[in-house]
Amino acid sequence: MSILDQRRLIESIHPFELLNASVLDDLMQKIDIAYYPKDTLLISRTIASVAFYIIIKGSVVEILDDEITNVYSEGDSFDANALIYNKSESKFIVQEDLICYEIKKPDFLLLMQDKRVQSYFLQDFVTRHKQLKEYDAKSDFSPFLMAKIQDMFLHKACIVDGNISIFDAVSLQEEMGAKVILVEDDAKYFVVSDTNLKKDVLLGDVHVRDKISKIAKNEVISIDVNDFLFNALLLMTKYEIKRVVVMDDAKVVGILEQLDLLSFFANHxxxxxxxxxxxxxxxxxxxxxxxxxxxxxxxxxxxxxxxxxxxxxxxxxxxxxxxxxxxxxxxxxxxxxxxxxxxxxxxxxxxxxxxxxxxxxxxxxxxxxxxxxxxxxxxxxxxxxxxxxxxxxxxxxxxxxxxxxxxxxxxxSTWANSMQESELQNLSIxxxxxxxxxxxSLLKEVNEYLYSHFHSRDDILAHMAVAVLNFETPLTLFSSFVIQKEHDNKLNLKKGGLFALVHGVRTLSLEYEIDTSNTVDRIKELNNKGVFDKNFATELLESFDTMSGMRIRANEIDPNELSKVQKDLLKDSFKVVNKFKKFLSFHFHLNMVS
Amino acid sequence: MFFHFFKKKQIGFDEVVVFDTETTGLNPKKDDILSIGAVKIKNNKIITSQTFELFVKYEKEINHESIKIHKIRPVDLVDAIDIDKAIELFLDFIGDLPLVGYYLEFDVAMINKYVKPKLGYKLKNKQIEVSEIYYDREIKFIPQGNIDLRFDTILKKCEVPNMGAHNAVNDAIMTAMIYLKLIK
Incomplete structure (x- = not known):
């Protein structure tokens, strides 16, 4: 039913999934769909916000001081602050014909009675970012748990008829290099392990010329080839066995050994x-x-x-x-x-x-x-x-x-007196x-010279720092509209954000003579020296971690392929990068450097 | 309170009702209404907070072919009401507001089938056909062209999200979005 479809959409948007069923039911009775054509001004300093908007289709840009600070598209919502504080410094303008849900202001404020919803909207960046990350981790099964049996190396199974002799069976097993013998009997499989052979043949009274079926007493414990790896681990733990037989339909396809399973999980x-x-x-x-x-x-x-x-x-x-x-x-x-x-x-x-x-x-x-x-x-x-x-x-x-x-x-000394880009690049390296x-001690000696030489050299530091402004932060890329038009669907993480962050921190470290090369350590040191306050330092660290983490997969990513939460995380990170650029511009007086 | 820059032609109604029916077939003479869905549009807003949705009691066995389309199974009609009551509630809901729909003629004929014998006249509400507005808009660009008037095509062309399940209310909401896109 339609109410259900709409409900599902609302539920898929964090933090609305936190609402309990009855609150959500109630909310559904209050939501209208609105349409605003391109260029409609929704909220501004003089136009108070009257509703909370959740975008079904289209996009909206948020503009502060003539600069785009955010882009909202499908599944995004805005703007809690404008409703809570009853004013907005930014302008919200429809960029692409907008169809959206509207939760009227009184209804939205009522929703905020829910502590979790409230804390989400009222939180500062860092806490919100952390909450989003947690949500991302939760909503995504750990790949470790998602691995399937078929991803694993399987050992060959030595399957024999119950009527052949133990001797023949073991010979075949040796030939195949198999760990165990499986005895087939009427579509059922029984296992003969080294332990069976030892107990029954070497220490017992069974002769090697006797039928193998005589010592095959335990029916195999099996698992489907499409099952998850952790289920195999559970089986092994439950039955205290070292191997499970892997089946595809009713056919044996191989043996999964405990050793292989554990080494898959282990850290080498x-x-x-x-x-x-x-x-x-x-x-x-x-x-x-x-x-x-x-x-x-x-x-x-x-x-x-x-x-x-x-x-x-x-x-x-x-x-x-x-x-x-x-x-x-x-x-x-x-x-x-x-x-x-x-x-x-x-x-x-x-x-x-x-x-x-x-x-x-x-x-x-x-x-x-x-x-x-x-x-x-x-x-x-x-x-x-x-x-x-x-x-x-x-x-x-x-x-x-x-x-x-x-x-x-x-x-x-040459570097310190050069304003040339290539020289500055070598210095950065x-x-x-x-x-x-x-x-x-040789590096220490050179480094000490380096710091003393750059001491109070604001001119050259500014020339170094200005490189952070070389690439524009690609916030606009989040509107699918812009991407398709101007770009190759891709967003470059290094150019878009990481470079500015790493290079800015590097330049500040030179100025404050911070003797460590790792970006995270540098940010912490800069915080200790009072260059960044605690909050800003944490924002920078979180953004750095988010962007670097995404970059492990690829440097160029298509924002449309990211999940909603990942998109939000990246957007937040880019906002921090923009804030950092502003900080650097002010700190180094970059507007005076050509 | 809002600035709305509606540059395009405004069809002069502040309020309209968009509705859709699900029926046992496509012949108004023989077939019956299974459900009615409707929403109002006030200015630029689709009032989904006051959605009209009714299932009608149906005595005969529902044709299996039609179940595949409207997905209304006999069990879904357990809470259904009599057609007379349904029509009464529907007339209350629409009042004398203009009616908007896709292939509206059919839906109106279905409603009239019950209204006429009961009240002695047919619906007098003004009727607005979205495919007609769409046709007028498209024909300007391709004067000799064949305009594809299928619902899904219009949906796509107007960049209105497909809400998936076809039921009376969903269809009415989608039609309402198309209508807003076309007239604003």
């Missing part, structure tokens, strides 16, 4: 780490990096947070760097230099193998030529291990990135440096 990271430590050659490392890739894939599938995956990858990659460093350089030379990684690797924020960005700092007064061949070899090994070549040639194989500490200082092998 420590094993990978041990293998890197034990590797003696590049070839051995190659095998390990392959399993590292598998590990990342599994962790991603299990829905592990971006932050943790990135940390893990950074730790393991660091081990690889150290290993190669030890392989290519003489022990004596190892103490005379410092191998650093930069860019996303330096920030510990990479999950997929991104271009290598590395460099070498050599102690002053040493013959740099001694390092040429080892570094060429190191670079060669990295390429062999699948670390992609850096397009900008930011690698130890390039003489520019193989300098003495003194030369780096000279370079820093260097700012994310992290030592992975060798003498760490």
């Amino acid at each position: 990271s420590h094993i990978v780490a041990v293998r890197i430590d034990k590797a003696n050659s590049v070839d051995e490392l190659k095998d390990v990096t392959q399993s590292l890739n598998n590990l990342i894939t599994t962790l991603r599938a299990k829905g592990v947070k971006f932050r943790y995956i990135a940390k893990l990858v950074a730790t393991l990659n660091e081990k690889i760097y150290l290993k190669l460093f030890n392989m290519t350089l003489d022990e004596e030379l190892q103490k005379q230099c410092c191998l650093i990684v930069m860019g996303s690797e330096g920030r510990e924020e990479q999950t997929l193998k991104t271009d290598q960005d590395n460099a070498l700092i050599i102690k002053d007064g040493l013959d740099k030529d001694m390092f040429v061949n080892p570094m060429m070899l190191l670079n060669q090994y990295l390429l062999e291990l699948g670390f992609p070549k850096c397009e900008g040639d930011v690698m130890v194989s390039n003489e520019f990135w193989r300098k003495s500490a003194k030369e780096y200082k000279t370079q820093i 260097f700012l994310d440096a992290k030592c992975v092998a060798g003498d760490e």
